[in-house]
Amino acid sequence: MRVVIGEDETLLRQGLVLLLEDGGFDVVGVAGDADTLVRVAASTAPDLVLTDVRMPPGHAEDGLHAAIAIRAARPETTIMVLSQYVHRQYADELLAARAAGVGYLLKQRVADVAVFCRDIRTVAQGGTVLDPEVVAAMLSRARTTHDALAGLTPRQTDVFSLVAEGRSNAAIARKLGISTKAVVGHVSHVYDHLGLTPGEDDHRRVLAVIRYLTP
Amino acid sequence: MRTPAVSPVIAWSPGRASLQLALLLLGLAAVALTGLEIALFVTGNVEPVWAVAVYALVGLLYVGAGLLAWWRRPRGRIGALLAACGFSVLVASLGNTSVVPLTVAGAVTAELPIGVLLHLLLAFPTGRLPDRRSRVLVGAGYLVTMGLQTPQYLFGDPASVPGVLIVANRPDVVELLMTVQRYAGFVVIVSAALTMISRWRGAVRPGRRVLAAVSAYGTFTILFLTVSAIIARATGLDPLVLFEAQMLVVAGVPFAFVAGVLRGGFARTATVDELADWLGTAEGARPALRDAIAATLGDPSVELLFWLGDQRRYVDAAGDAVAPPGRASAEVDVRGERVGAIVYDAGLVDDPSIAYAAGRVVALAVERERLTAQLLAGRAALRESRARIVAAGDQERRRIARDLHDGLQAHLVLLALHAGRMAAGPDHAVAEQATQVRTAAELAIAELRRLVHGILPALLQQRGLYAAVEELVDRMPIPTRLDRPDGDPTLPGAVESAGYFTVAEGLANAVKHAGARELRVRLAHVGGRLEIEVRDDGIGGASIAAGGGLRGIVDRVEALGGCCRVDSAPGAGTCLWAELPCEL
Numbered sequence: 001m002r003v004v005i006g007e008d009e010t011l012l013r014q015g016l017v018l019l020l021e022d023g024g025f026d027v028v029g030v031a032g033d034a035d036t037l038v039r040v041a042a043s044t045a046p047d048l049v050l051t052d053v054r055m056p057p058g059h060a061e062d063g064l065h066a067a068i069a070i071r072a073a074r075p076e077t078t079i080m081v082l083s084q085y086v087h088r089q090y091a092d093e094l095l096a097a098r099a100a101g102v103g104y105l106l107k108q109r110v111a112d113v114a115v116f117c118r119d120i121r122t123v124a125q126g127g128t129v130l131d132p133e134v135v136a137a138m139l140s141r142a143r144t145t146h147d148a149l150a151g152l153t154p155r156q157t158d159v160f161s162l163v164a165e166g167r168s169n170a171a172i173a174r175k176l177g178i179s180t181k182a183v184v185g186h187v188s189h190v191y192d193h194l195g196l197t198p199g200e201d202d203h204r205r206v207l208a209v210i211r212y213l214t215p
Numbered sequence: 216m217r218t219p220a221v222s223p224v225i226a227w228s229p230g231r232a233s234l235q236l237a238l239l240l241l242g243l244a245a246v247a248l249t250g251l252e253i254a255l256f257v258t259g260n261v262e263p264v265w266a267v268a269v270y271a272l273v274g275l276l277y278v279g280a281g282l283l284a285w286w287r288r289p290r291g292r293i294g295a296l297l298a299a300c301g302f303s304v305l306v307a308s309l310g311n312t313s314v315v316p317l318t319v320a321g322a323v324t325a326e327l328p329i330g331v332l333l334h335l336l337l338a339f340p341t342g343r344l345p346d347r348r349s350r351v352l353v354g355a356g357y358l359v360t361m362g363l364q365t366p367q368y369l370f371g372d373p374a375s376v377p378g379v380l381i382v383a384n385r386p387d388v389v390e391l392l393m394t395v396q397r398y399a400g401f402v403v404i405v406s407a408a409l410t411m412i413s414r415w416r417g418a419v420r421p422g423r424r425v426l427a428a429v430s431a432y433g434t435f436t437i438l439f440l441t442v443s444a445i446i447a448r449a450t451g452l453d454p455l456v457l458f459e460a461q462m463l464v465v466a467g468v469p470f471a472f473v474a475g476v477l478r479g480g481f482a483r484t485a486t487v488d489e490l491a492d493w494l495g496t497a498e499g500a501r502p503a504l505r506d507a508i509a510a511t512l513g514d515p516s517v518e519l520l521f522w523l524g525d526q527r528r529y530v531d532a533a534g535d536a537v538a539p540p541g542r543a544s545a546e547v548d549v550r551g552e553r554v555g556a557i558v559y560d561a562g563l564v565d566d567p568s569i570a571y572a573a574g575r576v577v578a579l580a581v582e583r584e585r586l587t588a589q590l591l592a593g594r595a596a597l598r599e600s601r602a603r604i605v606a607a608g609d610q611e612r613r614r615i616a617r618d619l620h621d622g623l624q625a626h627l628v629l630l631a632l633h634a635g636r637m638a639a640g641p642d643h644a645v646a647e648q649a650t651q652v653r654t655a656a657e658l659a660i661a662e663l664r665r666l667v668h669g670i671l672p673a674l675l676q677q678r679g680l681y682a683a684v685e686e687l688v689d690r691m692p693i694p695t696r697l698d699r700p701d702g703d704p705t706l707p708g709a710v711e712s713a714g715y716f717t718v719a720e721g722l723a724n725a726v727k728h729a730g731a732r733e734l735r736v737r738l739a740h741v742g743g744r745l746e747i748e749v750r751d752d753g754i755g756g757a758s759i760a761a762g763g764g765l766r767g768i769v770d771r772v773e774a775l776g777g778c779c780r781v782d783s784a785p786g787a788g789t790c791l792w793a794e795l796p797c798e799l
Contacts, residue, residue, distance in 0.1 A: 009625050015632045022636065054620075060677055084624050084664065085673040088689050089682055108660045111631035111653045113639040137689040144694060 001124055004029040004044055006037035006051035006063055016050065019110065023117035034062035041070045046077065048124045052107065053083035053090065064090055071097060078123050082107045088137040091130060092214050099210040103129035103166070122166050128206050129166030130213075136161070138213040146212055148194050156193070159186040164209045234289055238282045241298065245278040248305050252312065259313035266458060267311040273466045274308060274328075277301025280469030288513060292342025293335070297472060300331040319379055322368045323361075329400070329440060330360035332468070333407055336433040340563065349410060355403045363396035397445065404441045408434045432471040439464050490576050504580055505532070511573050514563040520544075521555045521585040523592060529556065532584060534591025545570035547581045555581045601774035606709040613708065616671040624663055631656035671712065679703045680711040680745075681738060684718050688736055691722060695734040706745065710797045713771045714738070714747055717779070720764045721749025721791040729753025729789055744777075745797045750790045757783040757791075768793070 003025045007013040017027050029044045031037035033056035055063040067079045078101030103123035110116050119129045143150045162172045173180040196204050252271045256264050278301030285294025310321020333356040337349040344350045370385040411434040415427040447457040490511045509517035520529040531537050543561035637649035675683035681699045688697045725731045731751035739746045759765045772779040777795035
């Protein structure tokens, strides 16, 4: 799997390269600023672009804009955006065009190497991975606009949040201390409740996020 | 007689009454003279009688306008000059009668009105000739109109001028000297016009614009009189047509003056005595000190400045700093100490001693207003310094937040990353310890993130107040409605921070103390002010006096020139309302 990394801190960039190579990814390009990142992504056509939000030249939201631009230029590119803070507004913008193949995590999540590598894979395969913090903010807002969400039980809401975070049924089961079978039951209740038509599970997960969490 | 419509400063005084009487008599004399002349024209079979009558009536018009200006501005001489111009026309008009001694007077003064008109224009608007150049021009004007006129009645044709003064019939001398008179007159008038233009160029201050317009019309008039005569002579125009055109233009001059008087160009001047009367008036009833001085000097543009000795600068009545006087000014002293200055327009106030006299009369009043201005200036300085402190504090917050974000946070993430990679390694014992390090680093990062967020939220820096408040609302555990304007405008940093912390404090109080079920946050930008409202349906009873966070919010908002209020009757919910000045 071909990955391009955008990160301005040299040591951190090197760390990310090592981490991903250990995880079996093929790092085909790196960039220390947003403009270079867009250029490298265009020339190497990677499967996934991993980038920090705060990057030169503006030291503001440059990485975010670069990610959105890369995806606009080549929609099949999946993106994983990291940041020291996560904001619902940024998530909305990232998911606006297409929710499939988008990840948005707090930067510190890279430290849990196994989970992080799995998240990268989920995104590269067209899934959606959102940081628990941003899911909480999105859910809180979505509950005021979608009555269907307000009608979920607390347990169903927990399961739905974990789905939005990109967790697999097994991971959700581990996290909530219940059986995988019970998780499957909750998930299908959530789908029914939200009126999502039966279909491929991964696809429905993404749909649930787009329909109910973004404005 | 009271004239409140003009200025409340002006009251009746005996001197003014006698001036009025004199002006009235002068007016009646002019009317009588005009009437007499018209009667003589009719009985003397002068042809065409309407034309000579019109000429005399124009003279009367000048006298009337002159007396009006004289009354409105008794200290100035312009009214007297205008009236003199009218009388000169009336005297010159005598030349149109057929009564011999009168026709002699008329012949001698035939061209005098143009000389007086020139004098009038160059002395405008004070009535005094301001410089040597204008004095020379006026002298030259009288020389041309009176001196060079002599050949006409000394060497002229007895058929056309009264014979009594003729010493010889020399048409050649007459012709020569008349040509000299025409060209000399032309030169004088063009020079005068140029003088007028340069004098009034840039006269854009209110109060001078009207005067400049009046002056421009006068300049046009004398130019027209000269040029039209030359053109008529060259083209053989019917003299009667020329006369009609000239009268039309000349008759406009008094109207222009009267218009100037009524439009305020000639503010009715009061005397310094009247200013003293003003001081005696009950304070609540009297108009502002500046207005009283303006009326006394007859200059609507008068400014009154107050001197702050310890700071060595001038301020206005509101205590705002002003530049030192750039135009004519009279210092106001109390016991030898400067307390202020009266700044006036030297083009309107001809005599500086009047401004000084006015300053002496009102010195104590100026001193008292100065103390008020000083207090206001002090308050303004204090407000500015508080705003600067808040802004500096805010800037410092931004710097600290940025440093922590770019420095410490980044290092901690790197630490966690390395620990994470070690934890993923094959050595089980190392992995376990590395996981502990990683977890500790993650906790530190989370802690630091909360800390930095408290100092200054990242979104407030990146996207401004509205987005940051949206994020606050997103994270509320209680249903919260947000009304905000569209877009993410860039507001001044200190205003954004103050606005953000106001909302944050309001929301935190509602969650912690109010027991609210529902919250509303409203942000609006109205007329250069940012309005913030946080309202809950809780138990109420909150107050700024109770101290804590609200007190800090009020201080912050007020330091930026805004205001803050808490309405929180027990049982009626709480509304925190703040308003901050900020231009978009």
